Amino acid sequence: MLATAASTKSAADRTKRASATVMKRQVAARQLRPLGDRVVIKPTPREEMTKSGIVIPDTVKEKPQEGSILAVGPGRILDDGRREQIDVKEGDKVLYAKYAGTEFKIDDEDLLIVSQKDILAIVED
Numbered sequence: 001m002l003a004t005a006a007s008t009k010s011a012a013d014r015t016k017r018a019s020a021t022v023m024k025r026q027v028a029a030r031q032l033r034p035l036g037d038r039v040v041i042k043p044t045p046r047e048e049m050t051k052s053g054i055v056i057p058d059t060v061k062e063k064p065q066e067g068s069i070l071a072v073g074p075g076r077i078l079d080d081g082r083r084e085q086i087d088v089k090e091g092d093k094v095l096y097a098k099y100a101g102t103e104f105k106i107d108d109e110d111l112l113i114v115s116q117k118d119i120l121a122i123v124e125d
Contacts (some may be wrong), residue, residue: 068094069089072090094122
């Protein structure tokens with residue numbers, strides 16, 4: 001009987017630790033703050049099917065080059081000690097270089113961190 005109570009308690013402890021880890025990860029995704037002149041971009045997903053109904057396999061899909069900005073860094077420090085102003089802001093839709101930045105995943109969401117110099121244009125609606 002004691003072994004069952006101990007195993008139930010340890011299972012409950014593992015569940016608490018796992019849910020705490022998930023909560024920390026969700027908080028981290030919301031509080032992500034890039035450094036220097038970097039920005040966090042959520043790439044716009046590519047279409048799965050052509051207009052004529054042909055399904056596009058993953059191996060043929062091009063890397064996305066468009067996305068929306070989720071977070072912006074403070075700007076890099078120039079040689080004279082001032083901060084460079086960043087031209088984009090959160091919520092902007094941008095075009096960026098094809099193989100720019102570092103891809104990573106938080107909470108099953110694909111994100112990209114790129115330097116401001118890799119952003120090519122802001123898409124105006």
